[in-house]
Amino acid sequence: MTSCKIKPIVVDLNIGDQLTLISCGHVVVELIKFIAFQRLQIPYTYQWLKQIVNKKKMCENRDKKESFQSERHFHIASTALDNLDFILKSLLQEMSGSSIPEEVCIALGATPMTCKEMYRLILPTLCHKPQCHSSHIASDQKIQRSVFRTMVTSESLSKVFFDSLPPTNMHIFIRRNSLNNLNIPNSDSFELTSGCRIPRKTKIVVMNFRTNKENVSCCNDFEIFGETGGNNEDLDMEKKINFEEEFEEMESTDTMKWYQSTYVMKGFKDCVVNGNSVTNSWNDS
Template structure:
């Protein structure tokens, strides 16, 4: 297969041996929230979206009167939030399961085969489990904060956001190794897919959470991941072209690994402005 002239951007974090399943799951979830807002799939941050929808929901029994536009926008907003929450919850379950995904793929576009942007998150080979009591494992919240900050503040990632993306659909896929039993916890949340071909014109960003330190892949080893070492590793964060001819334009199930697609899809939406003011101002 020939190489694409448009090479994917790879963000190499090289911190996999520092992540627990909890910290890894939360970094992935927070990144999806970040992508949804930065790529204009939701007009407000996830936290603000959650707050205004909850406020509006709590006031449903107050005999409130509102315009048709406000009511319609509430249905659109609450549905998008509900679907996004289902996606995030099911992802956390899969990442903390016995068969952790090898990859999480976020696809933005009308359909997966006509997508505009793809974010491929390569997860560590092994994450520490919550029951691991090694004193050498850094605090989960500290890891999440450092990793997420280093990721979202990178100049190259911000350049990938330079061109705006109109609201579209957000699809999520996970890749898991094939075993002799079902590897997905809940088949209501993720269904098997034979795969998709990503258009060559799609922008692809690869975020590599895996560790290059093969000696630190056994749980409860004496990892040197205290504060200064975490900072040293994050300094190594580099963004570069993907290896030549390595094809990231395919999401294809094989005998070795299978892809599963989330049954929930978030439909992006714009804010609803009436007389120069967002209709959500009446929900607060």
């Protein structure tokens, strides 16, 4: 009997025409941090874990002996955070370039071909430029509050988060339109890949940044190789076609190229000894 494919869960973030290239990058980065913590790939929030790891790194009290468990856990945690930081830094480079990716994909699993969960962030086709003073633009804080309010109140997403996911590997991909030579990665951390076919049992969550209408003409009155950006109907049709994909695969084609981050974050659990987390000792180092 053939197993049924799990239907993707679509979450419309309803951001509207509020994003600059920079703020879009910030939202993507915060979403990845949120997913890493929410899906138990890191035992604490990114902000707290980063703070406590940095404190131990800067510790000058070399006379204090740490337990084997503490030292081993510190190596695991610091390596995972370093890799995650490299990924986030590279993504910010991609988002602040001349053109943003069509999509950012987060695959959780031993390998992309065997991933258990996949989060596909469908990015806006256009964003305001950083120097734009449009009244539509909202602050990073306001946008992030709106995005995370949508996520935590989504019943369909809560069902995904209800089932725990053991620590595994986090793989990051970006998808770019390859119709012109300008649409290539800005960071050396992303390498061209042929992509992969997604397992039928993979839980797929699609986070849609796009809206039916994007009024960013104030920032995008330009031409590339003598070609205009097209009319609104063309843009709307392109969004509809892209968004109606069945998300069964992520394979490079003549018009779309997938790039994979060379860094992989390995998820980890907390280390508890005698009922206490060893990270508590790092505060006292």
